[in-house]
Amino acid sequence: MRDYSLNPPSLRDDPDALGHRRVFAVIGPSTNTIVQPDMELFRPRGVTNAYRDIYVEDPAALSDAAFQDGAAKISAGMAEALRTAVTCRPDYLVLGVSAISFVGGRDGCDAFIRDVNAITGLDISVGSIATAQALQAMGARRIAVLSPYYETANANVKRFMGDYGLEVVRDIPLRCTSWTNIARVSEATLIEALKALDGPDIDAIAQVGTNLSMVRLAAEAEKWLGKPVVAINTATYWHALRANGFLDQFDGFGRLMSEF
Incomplete structure (x- = not known):
């Protein structure tokens, strides 16, 4: 197997002009x-x-x-x-x-x-796999989950995380009213949900649902929660x-x- 650790080369002899790696x-x-x-x-x-x-x-x-x-x-x-x-x-x-x-x-x-x-x-x-492996890499075992989903979809998340040895202690489904409304959830709502999910009994919080804007907020939340907050994107x-x-x-x- 090639060592890509420093500068992964192109996989082709005719690399893409902008995507040459x-x-x-x-x-x-x-x-x-x-x-x-x-x-x-x-x-x-x-x-x-x-x-x-x-x-x-x-x-x-x-x-x-x-x-x-x-x-x-x-x-x-x-x-x-x-x-x-x-x-x-x-x-x-x-x-x-x-x-x-x-x-x-x-x-x-x-x-x-x-x-x-x-x-x-x-x-x-x-x-799903990426989030589970990220949580494992950061040493989490007991987690909370935030999603834009409904209860049945959150149950799927819990089962999946359990298959990776991660226990979902609690979760919040935001029950968004349309696919596009997922992208319109306010930062204030997300902050309130993160605080409600937190507690001494969890190691990390995972956010799922790719149309939920959490990349920057998750990073900020790590500072005031003092634990990993993993955004799925x-x-x-x-x-x-x-x-x-x-x-x-x-x-x-x-x-x-x-x-x-």
Whole structure:
């Protein structure tokens, strides 16, 4: 295996002009406005993010059942999005939608990754695994979870984290009323939720839901909570960088990106 620790080279003899180190295809729902700008924050020189979306309609209202139905539609549109993504000849895939990656626990996610590989021939970073591995790297065992989801989706998150040896002590589902409204949750609401989740009985807080804007707030919250706060978009791109041999670190986005 090549040593990519200092300056990972191109995977090709004919490298992309701007993505000469890597071209990442970043895949997210068409209603998502947060993933693309978030992941640009962490992009090293010589790496490009080719954003490709999964078509999904924005519902007028969400409920627990409607949320699950919408997630199923996103999952159903994944194959077509992958076929579109590979036309730019990316080196690696980054999944910018999280709810579907928690379904079925660890085994369900592993099966999803196998399906992606069968369609594309490429490896992929997904938010569920990335967040779990980030929490493990930071020494967390007992955690709290903040999501824009409803109860059933949060139950999927709890099961998945349990499969990775992480106990979810408590969680808050924000029950957002549409896919686009996830991006409109106020910072004040998020701060209140983080404080409600905190306690001496947890080691860290994880935020899931890729359209929830938490990259900067999670980093700030670590300062006043005194423990790791892992935003899923940060974790997913961190995982993609490390999986490709990039050791680039970034200040201002929390301990995960600056220390691990």
